[in-house]
Amino acid sequence: SQQGEEDPQALSIQEGENATMNCSYKTSINNLQWYRQNSGRGLVHLILIRSNEREKHSGRLRVTLDTSKKSSSLLITASRAADTASYFCATAPGTGANSKLTFGKGITLSVRP
Amino acid sequence: EAEVAQSPRYKITEKSQAVAFWCDPISGHATLYWYRQILGQGPELLVQFQDESVVDDSQLPKDRFSAERLKGVDSTLKIQPAELGDSAMYLCASSHLAGHNEQFFGPGTRLTVL
Numbered sequence: 117s118q119q120g121e122e123d124p125q126a127l128s129i130q131e132g133e134n135a136t137m138n139c140s141y142k143t144s145i146n147n148l149q150w151y152r153q154n155s156g157r158g159l160v161h162l163i164l165i166r167s168n169e170r171e172k173h174s175g176r177l178r179v180t181l182d183t184s185k186k187s188s189s190l191l192i193t194a195s196r197a198a199d200t201a202s203y204f205c206a207t208a209p210g211t212g213a214n215s216k217l218t219f220g221k222g223i224t225l226s227v228r229p
Numbered sequence: 230e231a232e233v234a235q236s237p238r239y240k241i242t243e244k245s246q247a248v249a250f251w252c253d254p255i256s257g258h259a260t261l262y263w264y265r266q267i268l269g270q271g272p273e274l275l276v277q278f279q280d281e282s283v284v285d286d287s288q289l290p291k292d293r294f295s296a297e298r299l300k301g302v303d304s305t306l307k308i309q310p311a312e313l314g315d316s317a318m319y320l321c322a323s324s325h326l327a328g329h330n331e332q333f334f335g336p337g338t339r340l341t342v343l
Contacts, residue, residue, distance in 0.1 A: 151334075
């Protein structure tokens with residue numbers, strides 16, 4: 117089963133524009149992570165935000181977390197053609213040292229040159 | 230930079246045949262994961278190892294799938310017999326600690342069952 121649900125399913129923007137992707141989840145979490153996957157490749161970890169954090173930045177990435185709404189957003193500023201990929205949110209449950217990450221279905225981002 | 234290695238990258242097999250995938254995690258990573266990713270979906274965990282022990286295999290179809298990590302380093306995932314519905318990307322990942330940490334993924338093995 118997949119807890120995280122990303123929105124929209126697909127996003128197409130012009131190079132230089134900002135891209136905003138959303139993720140909603142259902143149960144309490146320890147942290148939420150965002151990953152990127154280029155076509156036919158493995159996933160690359162982008163950023164991890166813990167349940168007691170509200171916002172985090174990494175380069176051109178900004179992630180917010182609203183635990184009251186059980187939602188997160190990933191903002192990519194000044195997008196580049198190289199940002200074209202699928203983006204997944206993954207939630208880590210609130211309990212259990214061996215608890216597993218649950219991934220959403222992903223968002224396909226296309227950045228037009 | 231250390232990476233997770235997987236082989237083969239692509240595998241085409243006929244149904245009812247046996248297939249095996251290999252994964253070598255980042256050195257020092259005690260936790261190893263095998264995921265299956267169907268086209269258009271997110272990865273779903275098949276099995277998680279902590280060193281050589283299985284800590285979660287609740288989603289592993291045990292009638293046909295098996296996984297081992299004998300010396301707590303590299304790992305093998307086997308399917309016997311393969312079915313048409315097994316066509317997917319099989320991803321291996323590792324992390325330094327179990328639980329709530331980032332995972333490092335290999336490039337995956339794309340399996341096609343004919």
